[in-house]
Amino acid sequence: MGKIINKKNMFFPDKEFKKKALINNNSIYKKALKNPTKFWADIAKELYWFNKPKKTFVHKPPYFQWFTGGKINISYNCLDKNLEERRNKVALIWEPEPLEERERILTYYELSRQVNKFSNALKQLGVKKGDVVGIYMPMLPETIIAMLACARIGAVHAVVFSAFSSNALKIRLEGTKAKILITADGYYRRGKIVNLKDSADEGIKGTNVKKVVVVKRAGNQIKFKKGRDYYWNELTENQKDHCEAAKMNSEDTLFILFTSGSTGKPKGIIHTCGGYTVQAYATTKLIFDLKDDDIFWSTADLGWITGHTYSCYGPLLNGTTFVLYEGVPGYPEPNQWCKTIEKYGVTTFYTAPTAIRMFEKEMRTIKEKMSTLQLISSVGEPIDEEAWKWYFNQVGKGNCPILDTWWQTETGGILITSLPGIGPFKPTFTGIPFPGIRTDILNKEGKPVKANEKGNLVILPPFSPGMLRGVYKNPKKYQETYFGTYGNKIYFTSDVAYKDKNGLIRIVGRADDVIKVAGHRLSTGELENIIDSYKKVSECAVIGIPHEIKGEVPLAFVVLKSGKPGDEMKKEIVQQVEKGIGKIARPAEIYFVKELPKTRSGKIMRRILRKLFSKEDMGDLSTLANPESVEELKKIIQ
Numbered sequence: 279m280g281k282i283i284n285k286k287n288m289f290f291p292d293k294e295f296k297k298k299a300l301i302n303n304n305s306i307y308k309k310a311l312k313n314p315t316k317f318w319a320d321i322a323k324e325l326y327w328f329n330k331p332k333k334t335f336v337h338k339p340p341y342f343q344w345f346t347g348g349k350i351n352i353s354y355n356c357l358d359k360n361l362e363e364r365r366n367k368v369a370l371i372w373e374p375e376p377l378e379e380r381e382r383i384l385t386y387y388e389l390s391r392q393v394n395k396f397s398n399a400l401k402q403l404g405v406k407k408g409d410v411v412g413i414y415m416p417m418l419p420e421t422i423i424a425m426l427a428c429a430r431i432g433a434v435h436a437v438v439f440s441a442f443s444s445n446a447l448k449i450r451l452e453g454t455k456a457k458i459l460i461t462a463d464g465y466y467r468r469g470k471i472v473n474l475k476d477s478a479d480e481g482i483k484g485t486n487v488k489k490v491v492v493v494k495r496a497g498n499q500i501k502f503k504k505g506r507d508y509y510w511n512e513l514t515e516n517q518k519d520h521c522e523a524a525k526m527n528s529e530d531t532l533f534i535l536f537t538s539g540s541t542g543k544p545k546g547i548i549h550t551c552g553g554y555t556v557q558a559y560a561t562t563k564l565i566f567d568l569k570d571d572d573i574f575w576s577t578a579d580l581g582w583i584t585g586h587t588y589s590c591y592g593p594l595l596n597g598t599t600f601v602l603y604e605g606v607p608g609y610p611e612p613n614q615w616c617k618t619i620e621k622y623g624v625t626t627f628y629t630a631p632t633a634i635r636m637f638e639k640e641m642r643t644i645k646e647k648m649s650t651l652q653l654i655s656s657v658g659e660p661i662d663e664e665a666w667k668w669y670f671n672q673v674g675k676g677n678c679p680i681l682d683t684w685w686q687t688e689t690g691g692i693l694i695t696s697l698p699g700i701g702p703f704k705p706t707f708t709g710i711p712f713p714g715i716r717t718d719i720l721n722k723e724g725k726p727v728k729a730n731e732k733g734n735l736v737i738l739p740p741f742s743p744g745m746l747r748g749v750y751k752n753p754k755k756y757q758e759t760y761f762g763t764y765g766n767k768i769y770f771t772s773d774v775a776y777k778d779k780n781g782l783i784r785i786v787g788r789a790d791d792v793i794k795v796a797g798h799r800l801s802t803g804e805l806e807n808i809i810d811s812y813k814k815v816s817e818c819a820v821i822g823i824p825h826e827i828k829g830e831v832p833l834a835f836v837v838l839k840s841g842k843p844g845d846e847m848k849k850e851i852v853q854q855v856e857k858g859i860g861k862i863a864r865p866a867e868i869y870f871v872k873e874l875p876k877t878r879s880g881k882i883m884r885r886i887l888r889k890l891f892s893k894e895d896m897g898d899l900s901t902l903a904n905p906e907s908v909e910e911l912k913k914i915i916q
């Protein structure tokens with residue numbers, strides 16, 4: 279194995295690592311930028327197309343298309359294409375949370391068989407090309423099978439994170455008008471069984487869902503409604519093990535995934551069949567430097583975009599063996615994830631800063647050698663220098679590149695990172711744009727900023743094949759959010775960033791009201807809506823403040839309409855949040871105030887609340903209609 283060389287706090291792969299890497303010559307950047315569409319068109323040729331694309335990129339700002347005229351199926355590329363060469367290779371290793379249970383190992387052949395059977399089951403339930411199917415499932419092989427089966431028959435999947443509440447599920451189902459939901463009886467989380475079916479039953483009330491497929495996982499008691507509910511195993515048992523893959527147009531919708539934005543309602547991000555497949559394939563291969571004998575483990579939940587692209591589609595498109603763990607990586611023991619890495623000989627590990635900080639706090643030094651690891655990586659939020667160094671020394675043992683990968687639900691795949699065979703890996707810097715990706719950092723006037731100056735991170739045409747094609751049933755939101763700041767040819771990421779003198783990009787944080795809590799993307803507006811809807815609340819403001827492990831946590835400032843401020847009321851409000859979104863959105867603290875700081879026009883000044891916590895100068899308070907509210911806040915916070 280190679281070593282990583284440290285040159286003044288910039289890290290590089292050594293000769294040996296470079297020699298083995300798929301990309302080790304930085305001429306790829308120059309070549310790709312000269313003609314980005316050709317770069318992507320060449321990669322697209324490595325996939326199987328029923329009909330070859332006629333045009334690579336079509337731009338009708340703010341809309342764009344990739345590989346038009348092409349016909350493709352991602353499930354065919356994940357399965358059938360691999361059956362020729364690696365039929366008996368292990369595709370998926372599923373590790374259950376209860377340690378006494380056996381793992382499940384599915385070869386490409388077995389996975390393919392199960393996907394084909396379930397595709398036929400979906401057809402039997404009346405699911406047709408273009409229909410939306412809701413998937414509300416934990417980390418199970420069946421979740422992957424369900425996603426691939428939808429893709430196979432051309433149905434659009436809309437996965438909803440299993441830790442979201444029934445209310446959050448309902449909002450997402452209503453948004454898509456899904457007629458069918460796939461779920462499970464329950465699953466294991468930190469030693470307990472979570473009854474998922476109860477939440478599913480609650481969530482589908484009043485929606486269009488007419489049929490529910492239930493995977494038996496935890497064996498817990500559920501309410502089974504005959505005629506509406508079907509057990510997965512009974513439904514698939516007698517299905518044929520072949521189902522023709524639908525020939526999808528490149529620009530047909532592959533899936534919708536909801537994410538939070540500035541406003542109260544989540545947005546349904548649309549990803550398409552051709553472009554997403556090409557980007558998922560290429561970024562997984564070239565960034566994670568995957569070779570045939572690698573074992574890849576992304577800890578991301580399938581309910582988020584990282585789970586879609588790197589815990590499911592990306593590894594399968596590359597014919598890789600990958601691990602899926604049912605529980606949280608630090609359970610039952612803080613070093614459970616180290617044991618899993620050793621048990622399966624994981625070579626390539628992908629996780630989030632919040633997990634890294636948690637591991638660091640709980641373990642400090644790691645005794646496991648984890649000698650198979652060759653590459654470690656991070657995603658979702660900025661990784662601070664201390665966590666970076668700990669990850670590098672304790673997990674990578676100084677031998678593995680750390681890839682800090684930047685992207686978003688909207689971009690479909692990684693857009694900024696260093697490549698492992700080239701480097702550099704610089705703590706707290708995410709790296710440079712992936713070959714063929716054009717980014718810039720602009721000031722308010724739209725002018726590029728100088729080195730070390732902060733500005734708005736934007737992506738320039740031709741963007742990337744895997745980027746969103748729209749916001750479900752909301753074209754206005756698409757235009758305004760992404761193409762409303764610098765005109766309809768420049769995609770605004772909503773992130774603030776700067777470049778060092780070598781062009782390495784450092785992400786500072788969001789420019790909008792999105793916060794990252796333990797890597798989960800939440801909107802403070804959405805939280806405010808939920809708290810405001812509680813009958814005893816008059817109004818509220820939610821902000822994110824830095825947190826040692828979780829990155830950020832929400833705080834709520836609440837003005838009551840009735841009832842008494844105190845612990846009891848805090849509990850009621852927390853319950854409201856758990857019901858509305860889920861436990862992940864629980865405010866770390868709730869402050870009861872008489873008034874919120876407001877402008878004369880009545881806008882809540884969240885900036886002032888944030889500054890009170892960061893102990894920064896509050897700046898100009900003359901626009902405030904009620905400066906006395908700040909005095910009250912100062913007293914409460916101290």
Ligand code: WT7
Nearest residue numbers: 584657658659660682683684685686687785799
């Ligand atoms: C936001 C997108 C796409 C993967 C999971 C997150 C932040 C993402 C990094 C990174 C600093 C990062 C950005 C971005 N973010 N990766 N490497 N360094 N910040 O997807 O939930 O859509 O969130 O996460 O603020 O805009 P997401």
